[in-house]
Amino acid sequence: MIEAKGLTKRYGDKKAVDDLTFTVRPGLVTGFLGPNGAGKSTTMRMILGLDAPTSGSVTVNGRPYVKAVAPMREVGALIDAKAIHGGRSAYNHLLALAQTNNLPRRRVGEVLELTGLAQVAKKRSGGFSLGMGQRLGIAAALLGDPQVLMFDEPVNGLDPDGIRWIREFMRTLAGEGRTVFVSSHLMSEMEHTADHLIVIGRGRLQADCTVKEFIDRNSEQSVSVRTPDPQSLHRLLTTSGARVEAQPDGAMTVRGLPPARIGDLAFDAGIRVHELAPHQASLEEAFMEMTRDQVEYRANAGGPSGGPSGGQPPHPGGGHPSEPAPPTGGRRRGRSRDTDHDELIGA
Template sequence: MIEARALTKRYGGRTAVADLGFTVRPGAVTGFLGPNGAGKSTTMRMILGLDAPTSGSVTVNGKRYADHPAPLHEVGAMLEARAIHTGRSARNHLLALAATTGIPRRRVDEVIDIVGLREVARKRVGGFSLGMGQRLGIASALLGDPSTLVLDEPVNGLDPEGILWIRNLLKDLVAQGRTVLLSSHLMSEMALTAEHLIVIGRGRLIADMSVADFVRDAAGGSVRVRTDDADGLRRLLAGPDVGVATLGGGVLEVTGLASDRIGRIAADHAIALAELTPQQPSLEEAFMELTRDSVEFQPPAREPEGQPA
């Protein structure tokens, strides 16, 4: 379990993380999201004792990272997969890490097999592809068989088979009761992997909830309706706070009304519906909506076409 309490980090006059509080619980993959510059990396570095908080605290399994006598047994981390001596082989890199905390050599061979690097384990890391480097970084995080994992962009550089592998691996780990904090910019993958989300912007907490609740709470949901009397239903649904778009083929897209309300209006006027489907935004759309005021850098407004720049 990871617990942050009033966590704050300042660099001179700039506040990177401000009064941040959250709990990452075991048994679920928790996604850690935020725009660039939101403070995600700083927060993860404070979890791992690489940066000291200006105020507040963060603990892993009840203790500060530095207070654990054998941290690799408590928390495994991958913040930068390629932060490895390029002249070493993958196996020697893992053996060196294992020797620091008394991890047996057989565990090195176990994690090499887990991440699928058996055939290249004795090759120099400098010749590894990006995906192979990611697998070695994950092997390093798993080395101490920790109860808690902190992973930053673990699927970066992996092919589709590798992405499916890490997704299933993380689900297996949380099924064993472990804690997983996962940061990624790949919203499609986060939607398939994470069950809970912690979202920050400009160093402050924006959301701490399940993926389903996060998407449901986002603005922009609509309802797709199909009927033989689209014109009649459109007139009945129209209102100051209701948008009705005609898509053709008897299909309407309705915003501002819940599907059950649309169904009741249609029933009251004997209009048969062939389809009534709520259209929830994707995780990416929900994320963009809820963090749009927390983006550090906004792109410049586009000039109207035909106008001089």
């Protein structure tokens, strides 16, 4: 279980994470959603002790992760799949992690087989494709057979077969009673994978609910209607309080009335209906509706410069303003030592 209480991270006068309180429970796949720069990566780094919170706290199984006696046996994390030595083979990369964490050598072969990398185990990871690198990162996260798993964009670079594999695998892990916390921008995957959602925007909690609850709260059901007498039905439905929009293919999209009420009104008025099809918004549509005011920088489609809308300059250092880069000219906090620490958690 992961528990955050009042978790806050400030960079100067900017809050990347602002008073977050949530619980990630075992037995569920919990999706962690938010626009770019919402504070997701910063939150995950604080969970793992790679960044220190300005205030508040976050614990894994009741204590800060940095106090874990056997880190890889407690938490497996994929934060940055590229954080590996490109000159090492997949096998040697995992073996180094296993030996420095007192894990049995046999476990290396098991996770390579599990992630589909057994045939390329002796190849240098520097030549891996993006998808193969993701699989290696997932293998590292699984190495200690932990009860808590954290994945940041786990399907990035995977082909359709790989995406389906990781989707089913995460659900299997949750079914075993493990805590599975996954951040992703692929709403279609989250809709098929997640049981619960934690959504943040501009560092603040926006939603903590099931996928169905999130969609129901942030979208409105519409009904596609076809009739040989569209003018009469249009007039009837608008008079009854519905919002009706004609579609190019001849159908009408009706909002504000349930399908049964539309059918009853048409029947009573003697208007034939050829189609009456309800449509519930997807997770992506609901997410876009909820977070439309949470996106700080938007692309100016069709603009001459191709930069952020409103002519705002890019953030120094190439990052997003919600998650500022550490000051240049000095050691990034925790990073030199982090190179080893990241590997130990399978980042």
